[in-house]
Amino acid sequence: MTENEVMKTIMYRRAIRRFEGKQIAEDELEQILQAGVYAPSAGGRQGVIFAVCQDKEVNEKLGKIKRANSNFRMSTATSYVSKEQPSIVDDPKLINAFYDAPIVITMFAPRNFLFSVEDCAVAAENMMLMATSLGVGSCYIGQGWTAFADPFGQEILKKWDIPNGYYAVMQLLLGYPRKEDKHPMAKPRKEKRILRF
Template structure:
């Protein structure tokens, strides 16, 4: 089987990570894959904010947990690297652009041996006053919408098995 197809069929969300930080070279591969994702009109509206600082991770973890109303959970599953993906609202297809960039990053991560998982609630986090202040603190200017987060790390678990695919997934019109 072709290596790309193998990656697409076998990548799974990882929810348990070793505390060891990923290598910069690995991070750069994942970010490069995200940068080269297709975008509407080639407007490249996605913005990647890489968070590896432990205090910053604790802060955004609390923000994310607050959205779901649970103080006692780590929505990022202990991953040592979090890529917050936002998109420029002024572009034609910001959510779509950022979503496919996230997809590219997950597949790139798997292809080099990293675990990854999509984490929701980035939109709500950065619509809040606390989130807006954090973006300003990080030097992010502009009108952005939070789309999702890509967590990365070395898996500390077995590779999950694929769930069965649903019936009637494809409708053929020839």
């Protein structure tokens, strides 16, 4: 459909929630982080902090806390997130909201800044596209603060030395997609979302 490499990457990117257990290559992780660091930021303030956790035990504990603190309606036969890469909304057996991803990047930003969420979101998209281009799977996880909503989470925030006044906006999961899985298909796009004048 297109020869443009950026467009091809955009079209190919999908949320990946089923990961190989192994870590991704260090140079790939570094490129993905640089893609985040070079994202736009409101007023050029570069306020986002990227806390990269590759500790399996910590990621699992935080993912379980997040799952326990999430309120949502489970999927139905006609309304679901993904059949190929099920989310916690799709499958009640998933008890880790980070899906055992080998890398969980929590993105922190100032609590009292109007554009903290946008700053994290644009950095995350840069990182997801870079990950896709390298064959690394990624998934955006919203409401990052719910992973820290108990004493273990609070202890981790202290250990990571997160500055006062910063909060966890979101997480970005990274890992190689499982070899046995087919790459997921995009859902059909809803019509009439582009208005041209």
